[in-house]
Structure formats: C-alpha cells, structure tokens
Amino acid sequence: MRALICGVTGQDGAYLSRLLIDRGYEVHGTSRDAAHASLARLEALGVRDGVRLHSMAPGDFRSVLQVLALVRPDEVYDLGGQSSVGLSFEQPIETMESIAGATLNLMEALRALDLACRTYNACSSECFGDTGDAPADERTAFRPRSPYGVAKAAAYWHVANYRASYGMFACSGILFNHESPLRPERFVTQKIVGAACRIAGGSREPLVLGNLDVSRDWGWAPEYVEAMWRMLRQPRPCDYVIATGETHPLRAFVERAFAAVGLDWREHVRSDPALARPSDIAVSRADPSRAAAELGWRASMRMPQVVDAMVAAHRGASPARRG
Amino acid sequence: MPEEAAGARKVALVTGVTGQDGAYLAELLLQKGYEVHGLRRRSSLFKTDRIDHLYRDPHSPGCRFFLHYGDLTDATSLLRIVQQTQPDEIYNLAAQSHVAVSFEEPEYTANADGLGTLRILEAIRILGLAGRTRFYQASTSELYGLVKETPQRETTPFHPRSPYGVAKLYAYWITVNYREAYGMYACNGILFNHESPVRGETFVTRKITRALARIRLGLQERLYLGNLDARRDWGHAKDFVEAQWLMLQQPAPDDYVVATGQQHSVREFVALAAAELGMPLEWQGSGAGERGVDAASGKCVVEVDPRYFRPAEVNTLLGDAAKAHAALGWSPRIGFDALVREMVREDLAQAERDLQAHNSGYRYYSYHE
Numbered sequence: 004m005r006a007l008i009c010g011v012t013g014q015d016g017a018y019l020s021r022l023l024i025d026r027g028y029e030v031h032g033t034s035r036d037a038a039h040a041s042l043a044r045l046e047a048l049g050v051r052d053g054v055r056l057h058s059m060a061p062g063d064f065r066s067v068l069q070v071l072a073l074v075r076p077d078e079v080y081d082l083g084g085q086s087s088v089g090l091s092f093e094q095p096i097e098t099m100e101s102i103a104g105a106t107l108n109l110m111e112a113l114r115a116l117d118l119a120c121r122t123y124n125a126c127s128s129e130c131f132g133d134t135g136d137a138p139a140d141e142r143t144a145f146r147p148r149s150p151y152g153v154a155k156a157a158a159y160w161h162v163a164n165y166r167a168s169y170g171m172f173a174c175s176g177i178l179f180n181h182e183s184p185l186r187p188e189r190f191v192t193q194k195i196v197g198a199a200c201r202i203a204g205g206s207r208e209p210l211v212l213g214n215l216d217v218s219r220d221w222g223w224a225p226e227y228v229e230a231m232w233r234m235l236r237q238p239r240p241c242d243y244v245i246a247t248g249e250t251h252p253l254r255a256f257v258e259r260a261f262a263a264v265g266l267d268w269r270e271h272v273r274s275d276p277a278l279a280r281p282s283d284i285a286v287s288r289a290d291p292s293r294a295a296a297e298l299g300w301r302a303s304m305r306m307p308q309v310v311d312a313m314v315a316a317h318r319g320a321s322p323a324r325r326g
Numbered sequence: 327m328p329e330e331a332a333g334a335r336k337v338a339l340v341t342g343v344t345g346q347d348g349a350y351l352a353e354l355l356l357q358k359g360y361e362v363h364g365l366r367r368r369s370s371l372f373k374t375d376r377i378d379h380l381y382r383d384p385h386s387p388g389c390r391f392f393l394h395y396g397d398l399t400d401a402t403s404l405l406r407i408v409q410q411t412q413p414d415e416i417y418n419l420a421a422q423s424h425v426a427v428s429f430e431e432p433e434y435t436a437n438a439d440g441l442g443t444l445r446i447l448e449a450i451r452i453l454g455l456a457g458r459t460r461f462y463q464a465s466t467s468e469l470y471g472l473v474k475e476t477p478q479r480e481t482t483p484f485h486p487r488s489p490y491g492v493a494k495l496y497a498y499w500i501t502v503n504y505r506e507a508y509g510m511y512a513c514n515g516i517l518f519n520h521e522s523p524v525r526g527e528t529f530v531t532r533k534i535t536r537a538l539a540r541i542r543l544g545l546q547e548r549l550y551l552g553n554l555d556a557r558r559d560w561g562h563a564k565d566f567v568e569a570q571w572l573m574l575q576q577p578a579p580d581d582y583v584v585a586t587g588q589q590h591s592v593r594e595f596v597a598l599a600a601a602e603l604g605m606p607l608e609w610q611g612s613g614a615g616e617r618g619v620d621a622a623s624g625k626c627v628v629e630v631d632p633r634y635f636r637p638a639e640v641n642t643l644l645g646d647a648a649k650a651h652a653a654l655g656w657s658p659r660i661g662f663d664a665l666v667r668e669m670v671r672e673d674l675a676q677a678e679r680d681l682q683a684h685n686s687g688y689r690y691y692s693y694h695e
Binding site (some may be wrong): 042082092095097099100103104106107108111144145147148149152153154156160161164167168169280281282 | 401429432433435436440441444445448471483484485486487488489492495496498500503506507508528549616638
C-alpha cells in the first residue's frame with residue numbers, strides 16, 4: 004500500500020507516518036518546500052528516512068496534480084494547511100486558500116487522474132463553534148467562530164460534495180483538540196507545559212494566558228491518527244467525530260501542568276484579556292460514539308494523562324514516541 | 327423624486343451592478359436619493375444592458391451613478407474603490423452565480439464567491455470603516471441543498487450540494503464571523519430564487535421563457551431542459567432587492583430568509599409560460615424520456631437532455647420569510663403567475679424584434695450556451 008500525507012512535517016503528519024510505516028506502507032509526504040522543510044518532528048519519531056518527501060504547494064493545482072500523478076497513492080491523508088485559529092484572524096485569506104482551496108485542488112486532481120484512491124480530510128471541531136452543554140456529533144450543524152473554522156467548514160462540504168457527486172471514497176475526521184510533545188509553543192497547551200517546566204527549573208518568567216474559562220476536549224494525537232487510518236478501512240466513506248468525550252476548562256489543564264511539576268499555578272499564571280481572540284469558543288463538547296461503534300476507536304488518554312505525558316516529554320523523561 | 331434631503335446623501339457601493347439584482351438595487355437606491363457606485367469587471371463587451379436606463383454622463387451635473395472597474399478576485403481593486411468611495415453601505419451581489427457552471431469551474435467559484443466576500447470585509451476593516459460601513463452579503467437558498475426541514479428558515483442547518491453552495495457557505499459564515507469578531511454591521515440575506523425579465527439567459531426560468539417565445543415565433547425548434555421535477559420558491563428580483571436594502575436600515579445586523587413561501591416545479595413553470603403564449607402543452611413519457619408537446623400542432627417543443635442533470639441535484643427548496651416579515655415589514659408583492667407573465671411578455675417582445683430584423687434582412691443573434 005502506498006500513502007501520500009499532505010502536510011507530513013506537522014504533528015499529525017509525523018505520527019501518521021510512524022503508524023503507516025509500522026504497518027508496512029510505502030509513505031510519501033508533502034511539504035511546501037521539501038528542501039527547506041523542518042523535519043524535526045519526523046526525526047523525533049525516527050521516520051525521517053522512511054518518508055519520501057515531495058514539494059507541493061496545496062494552493063497550486065498543477066503542483067497537486069503533478070505529485071499525485073507521480074506517487075499514484077492508494078490513500079491520501081490531507082493534513083496540510085494553516086493550523087492556528089489565532090493566526091487565522093491575522094491571515095484570513097491565506098487560511099482559506101491553504102485549507103479549503105487545497106481541498107478543492109486535491110479533489111479535482113483525484114477526479115482528473117481518475118485514481119481509485121481513498122482520501123482522508125482533516126476537519127476540525129472548530130466547525131461546530133460553541134457547543135454549550137450539548138455534545139456535538141456528526142449530525143450537529145456547524146457554526147464556526149473564526150476564519151479557520153469557516154475555512155474548515157468549507158473544506159468539509161467540498162469533501163461531502165465530491166463524495167456525493169462523483170462517488171469518491173472520501174472521509175472527514177472532525178477531530179477535537181489533540182496534543183502531543185510535537186505541538187509548537189504557538190498552541191496554548193505546549194505554551195503552558197513549556198512555561199511550567201521552565202519555571203520549575205528556576206525560570207522567573209510569568210505565564211500570561213487569554214481567557215482561562217474556555218473549555219475544550221483534549222486528546223492524545225498519536226491515538227487520533229489511528230482513527231484516521233481506520234476511517235479509510237470502512238466499507239463506505241463516512242464522517243466521524245474524534246474526541247475523548249470529556250471536556251475540561253483551560254484552568255484545569257493549567258492546574259494539572261503546574262501540579263505535575265510541583266507548583267501552584269496561581270502563583271505564576273495571570274490572565275490578560277488582550278490575548279483573547281476577536282471571537283472565541285467558550286465550550287467545545289463532543290460525542291464520539293459513532294467512532295466507537297463503527298471504527299471500534301476510543302481515546303484511552305484523557306486530559307490529565309495528556310498533560311502528564313507532555314510534561315514528561317518536556318522534561319526529557321520520555322520521547323515523543325509514546326502512544 | 328429623491329426621498330432624502332440634500333446634505334444627508336448616503337453613498338452605496340454595489341458589486342455585481344451589471345447583474346439582475348445589481349440593476350434593480352441600483353435603481354431602488356437612486357430613487358431613494360443615494361449616490362450609487364457600481365463595480366463591474368473588465369470585459370471586451372459592454373454588458374451594461376441592464377443598467378443602461380440608469381446611466382448618466384458622469385460629467386453631467388447632479389450625476390449620482392458611477393461605474394468602477396474592479397474584480398472580487400483582485401484585493402487591490404476592492405481596497406482602492408472602497409477607499410475612494412467611502413461608502414455607507416456595501417451590497418456584495420457579485421458572484422459566479424450559476425450552480426451548474428460551478429461544477430465546471432469550482433476553483434474560480436470559490437475564489438470569486440468565497441474569498442471575494444472576505445476581501446471586501448477585510449478592505450472595510452483595514453480602512454477603519456468597520457464601525458461605519460454597513461455590509462450586505464447575497465447569501466442563497468442553495469446553502470440548504472439537501473434540505474433538513476421544510477420550509478427552510480434562518481435556523482435550518484445548511485447542506486450545500488455544489489461548489490457554488492460551498493463557496494456561498496464560506497461567504498455566509500465569514501460574514502457572521504466578522505460581525506461577531508469585529509462588531510461590524512454585516513447581514514446575510516438568504517434569498518430564494520428570484521427572477522425577472524433581466525435574469526441571465528442561462529438560468530432555467532429565463533431559458534424557458536426566452537426559448538418558448540422564440541419557438542412560438544418560429545425562431546427556434548426546441549427547448550432542452552434537465553430535471554423537470556426540481557421544485558423552487560420563485561419570487562421577483564424587484565421585490566427581493568427591497569429586502570436587501572431594508573436589512574441595512576435596522577437598529578442591529580442580522581440574517582434573514584427572503585422567499586415567497588410558494589413552491590412550483592420546473593414543469594409547472596414551463597406549462598404556465600407555454601399557456602401564456604397561447605401554446606398549451608401536453609406531457610408525454612417520463613424521466614429522461616419526458617416530452618412536452620404543443621397540443622395544437624402536435625410538435626414536440628420541450629425535451630429532457632440528461633446533459634443538464636447535475637452531479638448532485640437540489641430537488642426542493644421552499645422558504646419561510648416570517649422573520650423578514652416581522653422584523654423588516656417585508657413581503658413580496660409579485661406572485662408566481664405575474665412573474666411568469668412579465669418574463670414571457672418581455673421575451674416575446676424581444677423575439678418579435680428579432681423576427682422583424684430577420685424579415686427585413688438584418689442579422690440577429692441566437693446566442694448559445
């Protein structure tokens with residue numbers, strides 16, 4: 004089996020590479036400029052030499068067509084694109100082009116080449132927006148609250164339409180937050196873990212965060228890539244919510260991270276409203292029961308275990324291979 | 327007569343001013359005393375037929391209607407025009423608006439309809455006009471696609487079925503997002519199908535009235551259509567642009583469904599238009615083999631061509647405009663019968679002009695899709 008992972012240098016791309024190589028796949032991966040891509044994550048997982056890299060600009064149709072024609076994959080995992088909600092307010096157009104524009108190019112290229120290929124699209128819980136107390140499942144209407152969420156919603160519907168219109172085997176995984184030691188510090192989880200570990204090591208830096216009351220469903224990225232792979236093993240293509248099913252406030256994440264290094268978070272953390280996004284999601288709650296029933300997939304690590312594993316990795320106790 | 331006193335003149339920018347809605351809206355705004363700036367794309371043809379009656383020489387004193395070259399796919403042009411005109415209201419009516427074409431040109435459709443909307447919102451924000459300029463986004467019943475409930479209202483979840491629907495979905499949510507994130511006065515009008523004698527010739531309603539008028543006068547043999555069972559909520563564009571204007575005159579921005587609440591099939595539209603032309607039809611066969619036969623002459627005038635079936639069909643759309651009625655005081659004035667009658671009358675007049683040109687030895691254009 005031959006797989007193509009678009010956005011292979013990111014967190015999910017690296018874990019998925021590891022999983023597919025372990026399962027005997029020939030793995031090809033794309034990055035905008037393969038010659039200058041950061042391969043640190045692939046290296047951390049020991050798959051840097053196992054992945055064949057190609058340069059591909061997802062917004063450039065010709066470039067997408069060329070790579071697909073060359074690789075002729077059995078499975079495509081579309082994980083590329085601008086991945087920061089915060090940055091999407093600064094760069095809304097690039098966000099749209101790299102997410103929904105890329106999806107459109109990929110689906111059109113697959114159609115043009117008539118490849119009997121199964122496709123996974125990385126959708127996001129950001130599409131649901133604020134769920135309140137009602138957990139979101141695959142039937143819940145989207146109500147995105149950021150340029151990132153709006154772009155992901157458009158990409159989701161492109162995939163659904165190409166499946167309905169042209170009978171393509173294409174799935175969207177609506178993944179809730181999933182973290183790992185490979186997360187960059189631009190993401191709040193790694194920012195918290197990094198600061199807690201440095202403060203425990205003697206740093207006098209304060210940790211300044213936005214709204215501590217926002218609640219999220221945080222899972223463990225290495226488990227989530229398993230769900231992606233299982234979606235493409237089903238008899239029929241379908242969309243799945245992937246999450247732990249447990250929602251916690253950011254405050255609890257912070258508390259756990261500082262407790263893990265023996266500190267009281269209240270002495271080191273302050274909240275600055277200036278860091279809040281122009282529009283944010285208060286509560287993100289998921290019902291992943293379809294994935295459990297049809298994919299036999301369940302998250303084994305919940306927020307506390309995710310925090311502990313990230314802290315342990317940051318302190319050098321355990322590399323990112325865990326999971 | 328302008329309703330507004332001089333000095334308090336409002337400025338509106340209308341994208342897509344050369345289109346059906348743009349023409350009706352520009353006329354309405356000029357009547358209300360606005361200074362109206364219209365955006366049009368560069369083309370080697372004029373394409374200003376629909377606004378010809380509104381045009382004044384910009385050198386003439388008191389001219390309140392101006393055209394600018396610009397393109398929704400060109401952010402620099404949008405920024406420049408918004409900066410120059412400093413509009414109180416922007417109506418974003420420009421789009422690649424044809425559902426079937428969007429399957430052929432999905433990327434262009436996403437760029438013009440989806441990103442184009444974002445480019446205007448960004449222009450407003452970058453120029454510091456977020457607190458002043460009001461924004462109307464032309465959203466569409468195609469968002470409902472595979473409908474989740476009937477009739478469709480503002481709370482009905484979306485399920486777009488075409489690249490056009492997905493691009494418009496992006497535009498809808500990015501408009502909501504800029505309202506929520508930056509406090510902009512931005513509204514979506516979720517307009518169900520709206521037609522008129524100046525509807526584009528490739529849209530099914532106009533295609534029907536134009537073809538039947540020409541068949542009636544012997545200028546054309548036959549009309550080929552796709553899904554005759556598709557059911558739509560058809561209103562008149564003249565009524566609908568008034569709802570667009572009303573949305574920007576409220577104390578707070580919101581999204582509204584605009585529809586007639588009446589539904590008819592494509593087949594019913596064809597039958598009424600043919601009857602109006604004194605050419606009642608009989609229907610024979612079914613599915614792709616269905617034919618509409620001129621009852622008097624026995625000639626087949628309507629045939630199904632599977633080429634016009636879409637990769638994914640939207641079978642039924644029916645809107646509930648109760649919110650627009652309650653909050654905006656809006657309701658449609660022109661019903662289905664009057665709409666079809668007006669379209670048939672106008673297309674018959676055009677066909678007669680072509681016939682006279684032909685009989686006098688002049689060339690006339692057939693135009694082909």
